[in-house]
Amino acid sequence: MSMMTDRTLTCSDCNEAFMFTSSEQEFYAERQFSEPRRCPSCRASRKLSRGGSSESARGSDSYGGTRQMFSATCSTCGREAKVPFQPTGSKPVYCSDCFTPQRSSYR
Ligand SMILES: [Zn+2]
Ligand SMILES: [Zn+2]
Numbered sequence: 001m002s003m004m005t006d007r008t009l010t011c012s013d014c015n016e017a018f019m020f021t022s023s024e025q026e027f028y029a030e031r032q033f034s035e036p037r038r039c040p041s042c043r044a045s046r047k048l049s050r051g052g053s054s055e056s057a058r059g060s061d062s063y064g065g066t067r068q069m070f071s072a073t074c075s076t077c078g079r080e081a082k083v084p085f086q087p088t089g090s091k092p093v094y095c096s097d098c099f100t101p102q103r104s105s106y107r
Contacts, residue, residue, distance in 0.1 A: 011039035013046075074098055 004022035011018055018039035028035060036043065067084050074081040075092035087093050 009036065009039075011042055012037040013042040014039060 004025045006022055007020045007025070008017050009020045010016070016039050020036060025035075027033075038046065069082045069084055070086055072081050072083055072087035072093040073079070074095035074097075076094055076098040079095050079097075081093050081095035081098075083093055
């Protein structure tokens with residue numbers, strides 16, 4: 001029922017003209033917001049800069065899921081061992097056979 005029409009506003013940040021559509025005007029009027037002073041992109045960038053929750057920073061190196069395996073030489077049998085960490089050389093590395101805890105001697 002509204003007789004609102006799209007309007008063109010000028011962004012106070014970048015001075016670009018942007019559309020303030022009739023549906024947006026309704027949205028703003030419903031919530032008694034004053035009409036936007038900035039274009040959507042400037043609003044988004046302002047929200048990002050003061051928000052602090054940067055979604056873009058996350059998700060680069062996901063922990064869990066596929067684990068990268070490094071190959072090393074087993075300190076016990078000398079065969080190739082696959083380990084889920086970067087072998088430093090200072091600590092002994094064991095292959096899956098030798099890594100198994102020797103519990104059989106315990107009774
Ligand atoms: Zn702008
Ligand atoms: Zn081994």
